[in-house]
Amino acid sequence: MLEIISGSSVKKLDTDFITEKGITSHRLMENAALAFCDWFEENYHRNDKVGIFCGPGNNGGDGLAIARLLWRKGYDIIVFLVGDTEKASADCRLNRELLPDKLPAISMSSDDIAHMEFDLNVVVDAMLGIGVNRPLAGDFLNMVVKLNDLSNVRKVAVDIPTGLPADECLQGEALKADVTVSFQYPKFSLMFPEHAGYVGVLHVVGIGIGNKFMRQFTESKYYLQPSDISKRHLNFSRFAHKGDFGRVLLVGGSYGSIGAVRMSAEAALRTGSGLATCFVPACGVDVIQASLPEVQVISSSGEKRLCWDEGDMGVNRFDAVGIGPGMGGSAETVTFLESFLNVYKGPKVIDADAINILSNHKKLLNYLDKDAILTPHIKEFERLVGHCENHKQRLGKALEFSSEHSCVLVLKGAHTSISFPDGTQYFNSTGNKHMATGGAGDVLTGMITSFLGQGYGTKNAVLCGVFQHGLAGEIASEDKKRGTIATDIIQAIPKSYLQLNVD
Numbered sequence: 001m002l003e004i005i006s007g008s009s010v011k012k013l014d015t016d017f018i019t020e021k022g023i024t025s026h027r028l029m030e031n032a033a034l035a036f037c038d039w040f041e042e043n044y045h046r047n048d049k050v051g052i053f054c055g056p057g058n059n060g061g062d063g064l065a066i067a068r069l070l071w072r073k074g075y076d077i078i079v080f081l082v083g084d085t086e087k088a089s090a091d092c093r094l095n096r097e098l099l100p101d102k103l104p105a106i107s108m109s110s111d112d113i114a115h116m117e118f119d120l121n122v123v124v125d126a127m128l129g130i131g132v133n134r135p136l137a138g139d140f141l142n143m144v145v146k147l148n149d150l151s152n153v154r155k156v157a158v159d160i161p162t163g164l165p166a167d168e169c170l171q172g173e174a175l176k177a178d179v180t181v182s183f184q185y186p187k188f189s190l191m192f193p194e195h196a197g198y199v200g201v202l203h204v205v206g207i208g209i210g211n212k213f214m215r216q217f218t219e220s221k222y223y224l225q226p227s228d229i230s231k232r233h234l235n236f237s238r239f240a241h242k243g244d245f246g247r248v249l250l251v252g253g254s255y256g257s258i259g260a261v262r263m264s265a266e267a268a269l270r271t272g273s274g275l276a277t278c279f280v281p282a283c284g285v286d287v288i289q290a291s292l293p294e295v296q297v298i299s300s301s302g303e304k305r306l307c308w309d310e311g312d313m314g315v316n317r318f319d320a321v322g323i324g325p326g327m328g329g330s331a332e333t334v335t336f337l338e339s340f341l342n343v344y345k346g347p348k349v350i351d352a353d354a355i356n357i358l359s360n361h362k363k364l365l366n367y368l369d370k371d372a373i374l375t376p377h378i379k380e381f382e383r384l385v386g387h388c389e390n391h392k393q394r395l396g397k398a399l400e401f402s403s404e405h406s407c408v409l410v411l412k413g414a415h416t417s418i419s420f421p422d423g424t425q426y427f428n429s430t431g432n433k434h435m436a437t438g439g440a441g442d443v444l445t446g447m448i449t450s451f452l453g454q455g456y457g458t459k460n461a462v463l464c465g466v467f468q469h470g471l472a473g474e475i476a477s478e479d480k481k482r483g484t485i486a487t488d489i490i491q492a493i494p495k496s497y498l499q500l501n502v503d
Ligand SMILES: NC(=O)C1=CN([C@@H]2O[C@H](COP(=O)(O)OP(=O)(O)OC[C@H]3O[C@@H](n4cnc5c(N)ncnc54)[C@H](O)[C@@H]3O)[C@@H](O)[C@H]2O)[C@@H](O)CC1
Pocket: 010, 011, 014, 015, 025, 028, 029, 032, 055, 056, 057, 058, 059, 060, 062, 087, 089, 127, 128, 129, 130, 131, 132, 133, 134, 135, 136, 137, 140, 158, 159, 160, 183
């Protein structure tokens, strides 16, 4: 499990680690540079022309160490020094002294920056790291603007893109990296969607600080890794029968929006549910039976919209329920949702239109409990809790909501966050931009519901569901890119099990 800790904790952690291990800060910087270079060698050729832009702090020190190590490996390197070298940190100074004489290092004056012409394939950004404490100005700003304007050049940020604060939202400008290679722990601000265009693809490389040591710094924020997920999966014996894999109910649909609940049901089956049933308005019955023969269908008496008839409608025989996709927000449906939540007492995923109904009828929030998982995207979330200025505020409100209503809150998007009532918050590491397609959320609902039905328990179900949904999206988009659609994600679920080595 990778912990996400604040910039100030990172500094304290580094200092404590150095003291306890009896190593120098220079050694830790060398570890960081070596880890970066291992990653770099796997991704870039020696015939690439690499410009390494170094500032005067420890981020610049990393850059200078990286320059020395890559140069020794035969890369074509040129170093550009930005900022006041008189103010260089001790480790930056030391790495400057260790640069081989033959490795070109150019101190960039303001004039040089203004007139600079680039002939580079790769930019390595080591101007400023987590020490940034004010918006960029002067030479740093000018250099960043110039680098951002370059096209056909890959930009790789060391630890964090220059200008991006570790814990806050960006004010002003920052380097727009294609890839960010962050050391040991992903910084909090790398999770914010408003920073996506600056961070690019995020990689985290270890620099030798063990998890055990980091525990004392925990801020209850975690970045999910494949190994965290594999161990949360249940094993089933060869004597298992369909009842062991759970009976799930997917509730939703309205005239013109039956596909949503159908996709949730198919996703649940592909995730392993033994039996999946859809509860839809009458107009949806034939659609589902004809297109998905593996599911059973319960018809609501409402022709075009879900209506609650009477009694408990037998819903408590299901092990888990996913409710909301495509159900709309008509008056009958509001009554339906209230009756459903009043009657059904098992684990449930509440999504899409059901969330919008909760936003418009706040008294229904009283039905939330520890077995409820809400999965809003950002707009649905803000309908629920009100407008947020930025993602940092949203993440704070997600934790508040989860604690106030004792439920799990999944805030969907890049690095989907999962907030628990005990104050822990997990961030997803799988998925990509090609998953931003209609129906992807319905697939997630089906997957989490399926894990709930298989007896995973709320926490394991939601973590496995979110992670594996992203993984299936990555697999689906490998050869489809922006042509990926939600049903492709469903088709890729079986392969996501193979990748996690879960049978
Ligand atoms: N022992 C450690 O702390 C380690 C740190 N590492 C690297 O060190 C980095 C942090 O180093 P530092 O704390 O020295 O910080 P930085 O290298 O990010 O820069 C700090 C310097 O920049 C100045 N500064 C801040 N905002 C500025 C702005 N907007 N414009 C111009 N100058 C500005 C500060 O006054 C300070 O002098 C990490 O991001 C990481 O790359 C790694 O080497 C791993 C080990």
